[in-house]
Amino acid sequence: MSDQDGNGRLSPLRERELIEKAQEGCARSAHELIGSYQDRLHAFVWRMVRNDHDAEEICQDAFLRAFQALDNFDFAYRFSTWLFTIGYRLCLNAMRRRKDYSGDVDFSALRSDGRVDETLGVFDEVANSDEAKRLKKVIWDSVDELTPPQKATVLLFYKESLSCQEIGEILEMPAATVKSHLHRARNRLKELLERQLVEDWSVVRLGVA
Amino acid sequence: MLMTCRHVAQVRDVYLDGELSPSLTAEVHAHLLQCPECQEQFEMFRACGEVIAKDPPEPRLDSGFASRVVASLPKANSTFGTGLQTRRSLRQRFWRLAIGTSVPAAAAVLFFAVLIWPSGGPYGQVLPAVYEKPADAVQGVVTPTLNAFEETQDAVKSLGKLRGILAADVQKNVGDARHYVDEGEGAENDGPEVTLLDVLLQPFRDVLQPIEEQDTESPDEEKIIRF
Numbered sequence: 001m002s003d004q005d006g007n008g009r010l011s012p013l014r015e016r017e018l019i020e021k022a023q024e025g026c027a028r029s030a031h032e033l034i035g036s037y038q039d040r041l042h043a044f045v046w047r048m049v050r051n052d053h054d055a056e057e058i059c060q061d062a063f064l065r066a067f068q069a070l071d072n073f074d075f076a077y078r079f080s081t082w083l084f085t086i087g088y089r090l091c092l093n094a095m096r097r098r099k100d101y102s103g104d105v106d107f108s109a110l111r112s113d114g115r116v117d118e119t120l121g122v123f124d125e126v127a128n129s130d131e132a133k134r135l136k137k138v139i140w141d142s143v144d145e146l147t148p149p150q151k152a153t154v155l156l157f158y159k160e161s162l163s164c165q166e167i168g169e170i171l172e173m174p175a176a177t178v179k180s181h182l183h184r185a186r187n188r189l190k191e192l193l194e195r196q197l198v199e200d201w202s203v204v205r206l207g208v209a
Numbered sequence: 210m211l212m213t214c215r216h217v218a219q220v221r222d223v224y225l226d227g228e229l230s231p232s233l234t235a236e237v238h239a240h241l242l243q244c245p246e247c248q249e250q251f252e253m254f255r256a257c258g259e260v261i262a263k264d265p266p267e268p269r270l271d272s273g274f275a276s277r278v279v280a281s282l283p284k285a286n287s288t289f290g291t292g293l294q295t296r297r298s299l300r301q302r303f304w305r306l307a308i309g310t311s312v313p314a315a316a317a318v319l320f321f322a323v324l325i326w327p328s329g330g331p332y333g334q335v336l337p338a339v340y341e342k343p344a345d346a347v348q349g350v351v352t353p354t355l356n357a358f359e360e361t362q363d364a365v366k367s368l369g370k371l372r373g374i375l376a377a378d379v380q381k382n383v384g385d386a387r388h389y390v391d392e393g394e395g396a397e398n399d400g401p402e403v404t405l406l407d408v409l410l411q412p413f414r415d416v417l418q419p420i421e422e423q424d425t426e427s428p429d430e431e432k433i434i435r436f
Contacts, residue, residue: 027279034275043267052268059270063278139260158261164226183222186254193253201249201256 010036015079023070034063037080040160041087047155048091048148058094062087077169084160084170088152095148135198142192150185153178212240217247225254 021029041062046055065086073082143151149171156167164175171178217240223229224237241248
């Protein structure tokens with residue numbers, strides 16, 4: 001059986017094998033586990049906190065906590081679920097420290113921190129039109145306007161392709177609440193994006209593909 | 210009747226979650242074909258989903274990240290040079306060490322106590338009468354232990370007898386190929402000469418037989434069955 005699926009992710013069997021070895025103190029297995037999840041976790045965390053330094057620190061902390069408590073890992077769950085749960089909690093803590101987020105307060109009225117511009121050079125190597133680039137930026141800006149639970153839900157749903165049930169396990173809430181966050185997020189995105197007077201959204205889709 | 214814009218808005222999220230039934234999905238598609246406003250809205254959501262899923266604006270961690278995390282993990286002992294020792298394995302080592310040292314130590318203390326206490330040895334003679342009861346208590350522990358020991362000896366004897374019977378049985382089987390063994394000496398004398406190995410290797414007799422026959426030509430080996 002292959003160690004990875006089509007998306008380059010670890011197969012459950014391989015994941016279990018690595019966790020068991022890491023539990024016995026195998027540094028090589030721990031290294032492989034980290035390597036398999038670091039990009040996914042970092043993308044999620046970075047999108048949540050929008051700060052390079054914080055994102056790396058949170059990722060490191062999340063992995064350390066996960067490995068230090070590896071003895072208590074329940075094989076009924078995926079390692080990714082556990083890791084993202086720790087990562088999400090650390091994100092909320094970091095945001096609280098920065099006063100970005102307090103409980104259920106909707107800070108959608110706040111503007112994003114203006115860091116979006118520095119991301120523009122990272123992608124779009126394909127022949128995208130200026131309009132497509134503009135619309136991508138508009139979409140990400142709008143995502144940043146969402147509340148942390150809404151943003152986490154949207155990221156996990158679209159980026160990680162998780163079900164509402166799986167997202168609920170990570171965010172520690174019922175699947176129905178996840179759906180509610182997802183629906184509110186869509187309404188908010190619709191509200192924000194309709195102001196952009198875009199003639200053809202398919203331009204973005206073609207650019208992404 | 211085709212769905213109205215209001216109906217489509219009601220099922221929008223279920224549709225986007227991928228949980229709408231095939232028949233209703235078909236109705237939504239039919240509505241979208243003839244409603245540019247709804248079509249634009251759905252196209253916008255699709256664009257959002259695709260950008261979030263496939264557009265990678267996030268910076269990536271550098272290649273040394275995993276090594277730094279592993280280096281930060283607690284290292285009580287190293288299995289692979291830079292290995293980490295989990296708390297569980299530390300606990301296991303502690304208990305293994307504790308049990309491994311304490312049990313023999315306790316057994317040794319008990320052994321010496323039994324040895325010197327009730328027999329009126331050098332310490333027994335000077336001990337006052339008040340210690341007689343504890344001595345009885347120790348006796349109470351020792352006697353069943355000795356009894357158990359005797360029972361074990363009996364069991365060993367029984368096992369020896371059983372081995373003798375088995376050996377005799379083997380002897381009888383082997384005897385078909387070694388007439389000279391049984392003819393010269395009685396089975397009782399030959400019994401102890403048959404080792405446990407004989408019993409275990411009995412199934413391989415047929416294979417080993419030619420070699421044995423060659424061996425038994427030596428007069429010294431005549432009365433002994435060996436491999």
